[in-house]
Amino acid sequence: MKPLLPLSRRELLKTAAASSLAGLAWPVSSQQAMAQSKTLSVFAPRPPDPAPPGAAKFSEAAFAEWQKANDSSVSYDLVPWPELHDKMATTFASGEHVWDVVYMSGWVPEFAKFLTPFSAKLSKELVDDLPKSSFATVTWGGETSGVVFTLSLLTLFHNTELLQKAGFKEAPKTWDELKAAAKETTRDGQFGWVLNYGEPAGIGGTASYWMCFLQQAGGKLYNDDATPAFNNDAGRAALQMMIDLMPYTDPGSISYVGINDATNVMTAGKAAMMMNWPFMWKPANDPAASKIVGKLAGALLPAGPAGTASIDGTDAWTITKTSKDPDLAIKLIEFYLDKEVQKRQAIDTGWLPIRLSILSDPEVQSALPNAAVVLEQAKHPYDSYVTPDYNEVTVAIGTEINKALAGKSNAKDALAEAESLVSAIVKKRS
């Protein structure tokens, strides 16, 4: 039988020995190479939530190039969005260094002491291209510890076909028009309005939705001395508006615990209107996942007595105090906010850029017609009222709102109880 490889026994042994030596030598040379290169660890949400290049499918070649150019490697620790806060809390409590760059969504005040303020080190060209107001939610105690990377405000999404069938040629512009449109589009197993009221806490929870209506009514959450300022006509009008919408709201809304639950109802063509984050545009226009392709349009949130207003999703990058190379971390964040990366982020993932020049880019506006709407919404108030005890405050308010929406309470009693609970929380604020 002819051997497959023409090797003698001696040659075979020599080859094996050489391979073994090479194998032994490899870890040494590899370790030397590793010692030379720098590493960064990034904690971020798993796509389709706003994830960085290399984690989400955009700017992957540019990301590889950046690592090569900076002689560094970036590793991602990605978890589903709802798990971010808790994992962050336990990691920070451990006192160990785990991540250099961390995604935040309204949690900067809560974890400010674990973060390095770095906005002063960002290039002027970049800072000048960002909305000044975008730094509000990443600033606490006078220190700015993050930079927002996507303009994520709640706006109105509506099913043009359902509205037209009900006799409405355009999206509602005022509260009264919203109620009328919701009423008329509630028919044949469809609902005028859908939202996720099941989870009271955090940005995207019941309390945060009420904060939109609160600002539209001309109210605010806190007085200048940080005491509650919402148990008044504006607060009650805001909650009453939500209660008035309930007969035309998908009854499931009271039990939906995540925005995806509500989005799914909208993309199934079962609801005419909802407020949602800009990400919705892409899945709603994906024929594989949506029944309303080409029927979705965006608009400003309907105006209350004080005009339109929204809240900010506050998706930001921050740097931990334990990072051994904060300068490299800043460079990485600047790369995430690079013009071309921001453009690809918008077009490829649907998450809008934060850079004003990219928001007004014709290619971005053509791919994402809602970009112009969000940009317009940003000209009006969009305070999310984030504080170190934001979760506790929003659970207190959101639970009372939930009771009112479920018919177990009314606007007056719900806000009186919420005020009492928030006053107690605020008193303990250090």
Place this chain on the structure above:
Amino acid sequence: MLAAAHAGRRSILQPQRAAQLFLLPSIVVLLLLLAIPVLYSIWLSLTDANLSAGRLDTPFVGLENYSNLLQDKAVHNALLNTLYFTVVEVGGVLLLGLSTALLLNHPLGRWSGFRVLLLLPWAIAPVANAVLWKWIYHANYGVLNAILKSLGVIDSNVTWLGEPFRALNMLLIVDIWKSTPFIAILLLAALQNIPRSLYRAARMDGASAWQSFRYITLPSLKIPLAIAAILQTIWSLRTFDLIFVLTKGGPADGTVVMNFLAYRVTFNFLKFGYGASIANLIFLTSLLLAIAYMRLLKPVGRR
């Protein structure tokens, strides 16, 4: 004579020492894995542990967290929910478990396939189970609404998780569905240990089926039923995943039980000390139940 006795005692003691030595690694592992976290949790509950200083600060506050528990409306609400959840769940599981065990013990129910089918709900991973039921209960697309509508039981979709008390009961149904198989198998094993001769004798004495059940089956199952009740109580106190996936404690805190409250206070509000005091309350209850369980497991004469 004395020397022989002394030698005998030494030969008895030596294996005991050897056994203790062999057990030492296990005891060390148990101490590391169980005792240290429990003691640390007790310590945390005596502090106002927080992250406000950029590290885990643990200022000592004594029993303040425990006294705050007494005045906290959220704790009162969670305690009531937990009490209701536990009582109904234990009662429901025991009743269904016993009924299922009796059916499986019947000659017609002895096909092994029944037992395999019975164990399926118990074998499903808790989070997967919760996701499964989330879709069953879905207000718009849920199977439950579809079935009930097709049967004419309801006219329009019901939001099963939309009303606080109803939502708590819907969670109970899921947990009872998942927990019943294990208890049924446990009781079935106990049923099969009852001597058949007792039933034959009762039949010869003219006892009815109910009388056989009342005076033979139930007394024979007294200890297994008590064990099942204790185990199920401990498990129902641990309920978390179902609530986390299906309701997040809502609507209007209607499904917040003590275990979920401990999680919310600790990880959402970052009040580690107060959260630990809630967790310790659950731990203490479970510990007392576990002691009762251990006592029941001891042979009758040694209890």
